[in-house]
Amino acid sequence: MKLGFIGVGKIACAVVKGLCTSSMHNLTVKLSPRNEENSKELEKKFPNVDRLETNQLVLDQSAIIFLAVRPNASKDILRTLKFSVDHVVISLIPFLQLSDLAKAVEPANRISRAVPLPTVVTHNCPIPVLNSNETVTEILGYIGQPLLVDDENQLHALWTLTGFIAPFYRLLGELSDWATSNGVRKTIANQYVADMFQSLSLSAQKIRPIDFNELVRHATGPNGMNEQAGREVSKKGAHEAYTTAADNLLKRFLQDL
Numbered sequence: 222m223k224l225g226f227i228g229v230g231k232i233a234c235a236v237v238k239g240l241c242t243s244s245m246h247n248l249t250v251k252l253s254p255r256n257e258e259n260s261k262e263l264e265k266k267f268p269n270v271d272r273l274e275t276n277q278l279v280l281d282q283s284a285i286i287f288l289a290v291r292p293n294a295s296k297d298i299l300r301t302l303k304f305s306v307d308h309v310v311i312s313l314i315p316f317l318q319l320s321d322l323a324k325a326v327e328p329a330n331r332i333s334r335a336v337p338l339p340t341v342v343t344h345n346c347p348i349p350v351l352n353s354n355e356t357v358t359e360i361l362g363y364i365g366q367p368l369l370v371d372d373e374n375q376l377h378a379l380w381t382l383t384g385f386i387a388p389f390y391r392l393l394g395e396l397s398d399w400a401t402s403n404g405v406r407k408t409i410a411n412q413y414v415a416d417m418f419q420s421l422s423l424s425a426q427k428i429r430p431i432d433f434n435e436l437v438r439h440a441t442g443p444n445g446m447n448e449q450a451g452r453e454v455s456k457k458g459a460h461e462a463y464t465t466a467a468d469n470l471l472k473r474f475l476q477d478l
């Protein structure tokens with residue numbers, strides 16, 4: 222498959238590394254010249270990856286085009302490019318809605334929007350996809366677990382959740398720091414926190430259907446530690462802070478670029 226990338230930043234690098242280390246056969250990757258350092262590094266690392274001189278050359282030599290530039294620059298960049306009707310487009314750009322995207326990549330008409338995360342380098346990442354097709358689902362399946370959504374509202378809601386990666390790590394960091402300040406060695410505290418949350422997520426993942434309220438009930442005994450911590454955290458409004466932040470992030474998907 223002939224894949225091309227417009228924009229070679231953090232997420233494109235992760236996707237390319239994930240694909241090139243996957244079991245995918247007959248893969249060729251053409252990269253836009255920017256970011257120069259990233260595209261040169263990928264070209265050096267993988268024999269089937271080439272950095273081209275212009276964005277248009279990437280389109281001309283590829284069948285499937287990943288769009289991985291920042292939202293604010295996206296419309297200007299796309300305006301300079303000539304797509305063909307045969308191109309399959311996979312946009313990773315958050316605030317560029319399908320209707321605007323469709324106009325920007327005309328006459329291409331097989332257009333998907335997807336949300337990979339940098340964890341695709343390990344081939345373990347849920348990837349919400351809107352408007353997928355067989356080709357797109359197959360490609361994304363090499364680097365993660367495609368999750369096909371029915372409409373753009375669902376995609377935006379799931380995309381909103383990706384704004385909680387930093388708060389999640391912050392929570393882990395705070396709990397680890399707290400343990401360290403109570404005498405636990407830093408390496409042990411970090412390991413324990415990372416492993417504890419990983420094992421909790423893993424067991425939640427295995428339940429069908431997943432029911433977080435049930436998991437809370439199961440972990441909350443009368444006068445138990447989880448009951449006390451849960452009550453104190455709720456009283457401080459911490460949980461509400463998360464849903465309010467999510468509401469505010471979601472609004473960004475509805476504004477014009």
Ligand SMILES: NC(=O)c1ccc[n+]([C@@H]2O[C@H](COP(=O)([O-])OP(=O)(O)OC[C@H]3O[C@@H](n4cnc5c(N)ncnc54)[C@H](OP(=O)(O)O)[C@@H]3O)[C@@H](O)[C@H]2O)c1
Pocket residue numbers: 227228229230231232233253254255256257276288289290291292294298313314315336337338339
């Ligand atoms: N990071 C994530 O986890 C993630 C996940 C899903 C979706 N996304 C979305 O994917 C897009 C890229 O994210 P990112 O984190 O990879 O950002 P990034 O690291 O800033 O990458 C953006 C890339 O676009 C390049 N660029 C700028 N102008 C260009 C042009 N005219 N032609 C070609 N490339 C150009 C930049 O090159 P220079 O460095 O030379 O300016 C940079 O390499 C964003 O829309 C982001 O919201 C990101």
